[in-house]
Amino acid sequence: MVALVPIATLKDVTVKRRGKTILGPISHGLESAGFTIVLGPNGAGKTTLLNALHGVERLSDGSVTWTSPDHASYKDQAFVFQRPIMLRRTVRQNLAYPLQLLGHNKNEIETEVMDWVGRVGLNGVLDHFAPRLSGGEKQKLALARALIQKPKVLFLDEPCANLDGRSTREIETVLSEVNTAGTSVIMTTHDLGQARRLASDVVFLLNGQIHETGLAPHVFEAPKTPEAKAFFQGDIVE
Amino acid sequence: MNEIWAGLLAAFHLIVTLDGDLVEITLRSLQVSLSALVIASALALPFGTWLAIRRFRFRRATIATLNALMGLPPVVVGLIVYLLLSRSGPFGVLGLLFTPTAMIIAQVVIITPLIASITHQAMRELWAEYHDLLISLNTSNRQRVLTLIWDGRRALLTGALAGFGRAIGEVGAIMIVGGNIDNATRVLTTAIALETGKGNFALALGLGFVLIALALLVNFAIHALSRTERHSTW
Ligand SMILES: Nc1ncnc2c1ncn2[C@@H]1O[C@H](COP(=O)(O)OP(=O)(O)OP(=O)(O)O)[C@@H](O)[C@H]1O
Numbered sequence: 001m002v003a004l005v006p007i008a009t010l011k012d013v014t015v016k017r018r019g020k021t022i023l024g025p026i027s028h029g030l031e032s033a034g035f036t037i038v039l040g041p042n043g044a045g046k047t048t049l050l051n052a053l054h055g056v057e058r059l060s061d062g063s064v065t066w067t068s069p070d071h072a073s074y075k076d077q078a079f080v081f082q083r084p085i086m087l088r089r090t091v092r093q094n095l096a097y098p099l100q101l102l103g104h105n106k107n108e109i110e111t112e113v114m115d116w117v118g119r120v121g122l123n124g125v126l127d128h129f130a131p132r133l134s135g136g137e138k139q140k141l142a143l144a145r146a147l148i149q150k151p152k153v154l155f156l157d158e159p160c161a162n163l164d165g166r167s168t169r170e171i172e173t174v175l176s177e178v179n180t181a182g183t184s185v186i187m188t189t190h191d192l193g194q195a196r197r198l199a200s201d202v203v204f205l206l207n208g209q210i211h212e213t214g215l216a217p218h219v220f221e222a223p224k225t226p227e228a229k230a231f232f233q234g235d236i237v238e
Numbered sequence: 239m240n241e242i243w244a245g246l247l248a249a250f251h252l253i254v255t256l257d258g259d260l261v262e263i264t265l266r267s268l269q270v271s272l273s274a275l276v277i278a279s280a281l282a283l284p285f286g287t288w289l290a291i292r293r294f295r296f297r298r299a300t301i302a303t304l305n306a307l308m309g310l311p312p313v314v315v316g317l318i319v320y321l322l323l324s325r326s327g328p329f330g331v332l333g334l335l336f337t338p339t340a341m342i343i344a345q346v347v348i349i350t351p352l353i354a355s356i357t358h359q360a361m362r363e364l365w366a367e368y369h370d371l372l373i374s375l376n377t378s379n380r381q382r383v384l385t386l387i388w389d390g391r392r393a394l395l396t397g398a399l400a401g402f403g404r405a406i407g408e409v410g411a412i413m414i415v416g417g418n419i420d421n422a423t424r425v426l427t428t429a430i431a432l433e434t435g436k437g438n439f440a441l442a443l444g445l446g447f448v449l450i451a452l453a454l455l456v457n458f459a460i461h462a463l464s465r466t467e468r469h470s471t472w
């Protein structure tokens with residue numbers, strides 16, 4: 001898990017909204033060592049980049065081509081959005097939903113649901129109405145609902161933004177486990193400590209452009225650009 | 239005031255004695271309007287939902303048309319259905335004019351745009367909420383429509399109720415295509431119109447109270463159903 005492997009080719013990837021370019025144009029061979037952390041200040045385009053990679057964001061121009069067959073298929077990817085999207089159903093039904101779409105049978109679904117509800121610590125709210133959960137519980141549910149699909153690639157957009165220290169640890173443990181078990185993770189975070197704990201490699205975004213990339217130790221210890229250096233020191237980057 | 243009291247008394251009398259004509263007329267009203275509601279919902283719920291999630295070239299025009307159809311005067315609908323079903327019309331051979339089926343057809347035409355429009359509004363909001371998730375989960379169009387209809391069922395119920403209210407209270411169109419024939423196509427509204435015309439205000443009012451009670455009853459029943467369902471699952 002220390003070598004960088006090419007996973008996708010971005011060709012002139014551009015996202016415009018209301019005439020303004022908010023991402024790109026990016027032409028870049030994206031590489032990963034298994035756990036990619038996307039960093040950058042607010043508004044840098046992290047969410048837009050993840051959405052574009054996964055295909056939920058319509059590109060204004062350019063293309064994303066997945067080079068690794070493991071990543072290529074849409075059904076092998078799962079996404080945890082920055083603002084958790086809860087189906088207006090119970091926690092149990094939210095978890096069951098992706099498996100129902102795939103036509104799994106009832107017993108199978110029940111087993112998986114009980115397994116995941118335990119792993120993210122939501123046993124106590126299993127039959128609660130999901131839209132009324134706390135922010136942190138929603139994020140745990142969104143994570144479990146993504147992982148229950150057994151994705152080969154997992155996108156996470158600030159999965160720990162609303163979580164306290166303990167919940168963050170729990171989530172990080174789950175993420176490390178699934179990563180070790182072979183799921184590639186592409187994740188954004190504002191928590192530099194978390195980035196250092198989890199990242200195998202880093203993509204640093206600034207103003208809608210990929211500013212710097214590389215293996216985590218290299219990027220964190222010896223950033224090539226002054227902007228990245230300032231950002232990792234916790235300074236404000238314009 | 240006197241007439242209202244007399245109407246109430248007449249209604250009370252008709253109901254407690256289970257007046258044969260009243261029961262027959264009431265059941266026919268229910269049968270026609272519930273049939274229309276089921277058919278219209280089967281058309282309007284999927285269509286309204288589909289309209290909310292699909293982007294296509296004439297989407298705006300379709301929505302504008304739908305809203306315009308919602309304002310279609312029922313009498314005109316009745317007239318058009320009449321012309322289509324009359325002996326010299328294109329569907330004359332079916333012999334449907336002046337039957338309950340003709341009344342159902344007219345009511346379907348009247349309430350489908352209404353239900354579709356309310357469905358579209360509600361589903362557009364829900365779709366904005368669910369969009370990214372359902373795209374991410376690689377759902378088929380069919381799965382999207384079913385998910386939205388299921389999770390938005392409360393709003394859709396309201397839409398269906400509005401449709402039912404409009405159908406059961408409608409008089410112009412069913413008068414034209416049904417003909418208000420005794421023992422065949424007479425329903426509450428056309429009976430009220432007839433009795434009023436004859437000067438039987440008490441009976442007309444009595445029928446009117448039954449009509450109101452019926453509309454309220456269906457509303458309460460459906461709301462009660464949705465409430466028990468909410469308690470059992472949430
Ligand atoms: N639909 C939109 N219309 C206009 N501007 C948009 C739209 N979506 C995003 N933007 C803008 O694009 C920029 C990048 O947004 P994005 O959400 O990708 O940033 P981010 O790096 O994820 O920020 P954060 O750290 O706050 O989550 C922002 O300046 C944002 O205001």
Ligand SMILES: [Mg+2]
Pocket residue numbers: 046047048082157
């Ligand atoms: Mg973001």
